[in-house]
Amino acid sequence: MTNSYQYQNQLAQDRLGFRITARLSDATDSLPHDISERLRAARVQAVGQRKMALKYAVSDLALSGGEGSVTFGKQHFGWWGRLAAAIPLLALVVGLIAINVIQDDNRDRELADIDAALLTDDLPPEAYADPGFLQFLKINAAQDR
Amino acid sequence: MASEQELSDFLKDVEKRAFKRSVYHVRNVESALDIVQDSMMKLAVHYGDKPVAELPMLFQRILSNCTLDWFRRQKTRNALFSNLSDFESAGEDGEFDLLETLNTQNHSDQTESAESSTQRAQTLHEIESEIQALPNRQREAFLMRYWEELDVADTAAAMGCSEGSVKTHCSRAIRALGKALRARGIKL
Numbered sequence: 001m002t003n004s005y006q007y008q009n010q011l012a013q014d015r016l017g018f019r020i021t022a023r024l025s026d027a028t029d030s031l032p033h034d035i036s037e038r039l040r041a042a043r044v045q046a047v048g049q050r051k052m053a054l055k056y057a058v059s060d061l062a063l064s065g066g067e068g069s070v071t072f073g074k075q076h077f078g079w080w081g082r083l084a085a086a087i088p089l090l091a092l093v094v095g096l097i098a099i100n101v102i103q104d105d106n107r108d109r110e111l112a113d114i115d116a117a118l119l120t121d122d123l124p125p126e127a128y129a130d131p132g133f134l135q136f137l138k139i140n141a142a143q144d145r
Numbered sequence: 146m147a148s149e150q151e152l153s154d155f156l157k158d159v160e161k162r163a164f165k166r167s168v169y170h171v172r173n174v175e176s177a178l179d180i181v182q183d184s185m186m187k188l189a190v191h192y193g194d195k196p197v198a199e200l201p202m203l204f205q206r207i208l209s210n211c212t213l214d215w216f217r218r219q220k221t222r223n224a225l226f227s228n229l230s231d232f233e234s235a236g237e238d239g240e241f242d243l244l245e246t247l248n249t250q251n252h253s254d255q256t257e258s259a260e261s262s263t264q265r266a267q268t269l270h271e272i273e274s275e276i277q278a279l280p281n282r283q284r285e286a287f288l289m290r291y292w293e294e295l296d297v298a299d300t301a302a303a304m305g306c307s308e309g310s311v312k313t314h315c316s317r318a319i320r321a322l323g324k325a326l327r328a329r330g331i332k333l
Contacts (some may be wrong), residue, residue, distance in 0.1 A: 013319045017291035018263050019333040020272060020322060028161045038178055039160045046185035047153050050193035134294060 147197045155200050158186055159293070163208055166288050169277050170212050180215055184208045205289055205303040268331055275325045278319050282306075284313035288323075 015042045031039075118125050147155070160181060167177035184207045192203050276284060282304070289300045290311065301308045326333070 013316060016323055016333065017315065017319050020276075020319075020326075021288070021292040023269055023272055023333065024165065024276075026168075026265075028165050031161055031164070035164065035174070036161070039164060039181065040157075042178070042182035042185050043153065043156045043160055046156060046189040047149055049153060049186055050149070050189035057247065058236070081289070128270075 146194045147200060151197050151249060152193060152200070155197065156188075159201070159204060160185070162292055163204070166208070166292070168274065169284060170278065170281070171215055174270075178217060182213045184211045186267070187211070198227060201295060202299045202303050203324070205293060205299075206305075209285060209303060219269065250274060266280065271329050272322075274328065275322050278325070279321060283314045283318040283321070286311050287318035290315050 159207055163184065164177055167180045168174060171180065176255060184204065188200065188204050188208050192200070192207075195203060236332045246282045276287075279287065285304060286300060289295050290297065295303065297308045297311050304311065
């Protein structure tokens, strides 16, 4: 009984609602010309923007790798695409390692040259640890100037 | 995915109602046109690849959000600048007289008598006034449900609330409208 009453009430409400909005629709069908034109222009512009958005989505995918699956709006990268994206990073890491190895090598070579010069010299290396000899070198350097 | 033609047809179908709904909310023609244009653009750019069946709900949601954004901007602007605009004369570009709209439309309808035309215009004007007088959420629910003919679930999704809330809003809106129209002696 209550359900039936509620149902009837709902139907009556719906009927009134649709009658009211039908009146609104009557008036909406013929808006002033300038407003209709501006709405039309906005619509055309919006549809044009959609075309551009789709075009950019497709061109982005085309650039990202040959085997990426083409789905509008969402970008799915394939394995080849991911691999291609990792190549610059890999190159950077290899380059840094190479620079480190070369620098270590140069430093070792310089130390080896110094060691060789010290060992092949007439002066024994222990002389450089003697404070008196160091004082002698300083005095000589001052006199040379 | 909706084709270009389907999207265009959909927008053509909803644009006038969307415009009038925005006018009811913001009460300003220029702002209403901006809101509708923004909504169309957002739908086309962000959801142009969606199926046609999803467009009505998405568009209503976008339109609601754009309207809400407009109110937020207005609130910020009003907070920044004092009410100097109150002294400006209205009617240059902001006022929208619905009776003018009706008069324009009726010029082409020569068969309709002047009396019934005026009567209809008056009735419409009163209906629109009552709709504008509704609280925002009630008006939104009522117009989506009965004018856009979305079902309760879609209306709830577009408004971001529960189906129960939509039913309550609609019921209160119709009751208020029925009462107000009866008081004005309008029978539908």
